[in-house]
Amino acid sequence: MAIKIAPLVAVLCSSLLSGVLFSFPLASATPYASMAGNSSRIVELAAQISSNVAQLQGQLSAQDLPSPSFNENFNASYPANVTHLRDSLLDATAELHELLLDPLLVLFKFASISNLAIIDAVARYKIPDMIPPGGRMSFEEIGEKIGLETNVIRRFLRSAMAMHILEEPEPGMVGHTSISRFLANPAINGWAEFEGRDTWPASTRIVDALQKWPNSQQPNETAWVLANNGKTVQDVIATEPERAQRFINGRSAIDYVxxxxxxxxxxxxxxxxxxxxxxxxxxxxxxxxxxxxxxxxxxxxxxxxxxxxxxxxxxxxxxxxxxxxxxxxxxxxxxxxxxxxxxxxxxxxxxxxxxxxxxxxxxxxxxxxxxxxxxxxxxxxxxxxxxxxxxxxxxxxxxxxxxxxxxxxxxxxxxxxxxxxxxxxxxxxxxxxxxxxxxxxxxxxxxxx
Missing domain, CATH: 3.40.50.150 (Vaccinia Virus protein VP39)
Incomplete structure (x- = not known):
């Protein structure tokens, strides 16, 4: 949920299943399933990407809409008639990227804990709030505001910049991207903080909970309970006001999904x-x-x-x-x-x-x-x-x-x-x-x- 983007618009067809009318997207010319077994797959993907990018840009230009950008003022809102192109590009570029990585790096991409720690730090210290729209601040200035040495804040923020959260428009200076501007929204900042401080510690206990309570559907037999000294979500909300507020903030962010x-x-x-x-x-x-x-x-x-x-x-x-x-x-x-x-x-x-x-x-x-x-x-x-x-x-x-x-x-x-x-x-x-x-x-x- 890095950028507020338009929802999926798929071509729908109707199928009668067990007496219930249910709609599914029609298959596209390029199936969503991977064709990694094909030795020329990277060439196919490159051609698909090139064709779809040209069509997407043509449609955006025809409607006088900006091309996707990390510029802080860019609002990623796409018209309905380009959504199928966007879907195809997101899948194709991801597949190409993952095909070209070593297996270990594919696993690292999906398992990196440090990325969430970086997002948590940016959100918890409210760094997007410090930088005015269109403005810049130095690493030193940000470090002074939050009480961290320059080398520490530079380490965290350059890691964030590697994810396109913030940018360094000139050496030593920090500016906004569209993603950091989005993080300045209180609801989104609250969601990011909730994910880092509350959801992640509980998520690490999913398998522990499965082993302790196989197939349980009870709300007091969960990964959250294991991570919170036996307290359910309701217990935490009722007894810990600060965490309750984070939970509410996290829930309020759903309107931006x-x-x-x-x-x-x-x-x-x-x-x-x-x-x-x-x-x-x-x-x-x-x-x-x-x-x-x-x-x-x-x-x-x-x-x-x-x-x-x-x-x-x-x-x-x-x-x-x-x-x-x-x-x-x-x-x-x-x-x-x-x-x-x-x-x-x-x-x-x-x-x-x-x-x-x-x-x-x-x-x-x-x-x-x-x-x-x-x-x-x-x-x-x-x-x-x-x-x-x-x-x-x-x-x-x-x-x-x-x-x-x-x-x-x-x-x-x-x-x-x-x-x-x-x-x-x-x-x-x-x-x-x-x-x-x-x-x-x-x-x-x-x-x-």
């Missing part, structure tokens, strides 16, 4: 087809999703259910929407008491093992009427070689992080179907909506009671 932004919710599903519907958003926090929906669909009313602490008194709701964004104390595991035609869940299931995810579904049953919808905005994991490799790597990295925190996971289509059936066979998965601009699908479930 390409394809996860809340603004994409309105186009992820045909909300207008619901008419003058009342929707319950279970676990809706401070109403961010409710605000997005009601401001774009004037016939919709949303009841946000969560704990008082999470709802924050509805302080985010604009005055003109307060009659259509309502708050009610409740939560994911609290028996449902509102009878409405639609219940909405956003990223509510991924952090939980199946038995706890089933509890959320079962908690809704007391209020459900035949034909009501459950709309679940979440990830349906792709099979191998279906999406670009750069995207797949990101998705699988996020999937492993979910295991660290609470033994949650991203689910494949068959796992979603099994989850609904295990909760109650009257939950029927009707369709998975795959938006063209969002990385989060909408899973449409009907209650057949």
């Amino acid at each position: 390409p394809g996860y932004n809340m603004s994409l919710l309105s186009t992820a599903y045909d909300w207008a087809s619901l008419g003058a519907a009342k929707i319950v958003h279970v676990g809706g926090a401070m109403g961010q999703a409710a605000i997005e929906l009601t401001k774009n669909f004037p016939d919709i009313t949303v009841i946000v259910q969560d704990s008082k602490a999470m709802m924050g008194g509805g302080q985010l709701v604009p005055e003109d929407l307060k009659g259509r964004v309502l708050f009610e104390e409740g939560g994911l595991f609290v028996p449902q008491n509102e009878t409405v035609p639609v219940y909405f869940f956003r990223l509510a299931f991924r952090g939980l093992g199946d038995q706890f995810a089933q509890q959320i579904l079962k908690a809704q049953i007391p209020a459900l009427q035949p034909g009501v919808k459950l709309l679940i905005q979440d990830v349906v994991m792709p099979e191998q070689n279906v999406v670009p490799l750069w995207k797949e790597r990101t998705q699988r990295s996020v999937d492993m992080a979910l295991q660290v925190f609470g033994n949650g996971r991203e689910r494949y289509l068959d796992e979603w179907k099994a989850l609904f059936a295990a909760a109650d066979e009257r939950f029927v998965l009707e369709k998975v909506h795959v938006p063209t601009d969002s990385l989060l699908d909408i899973i449409e479930v009907t209650w057949k009671g």
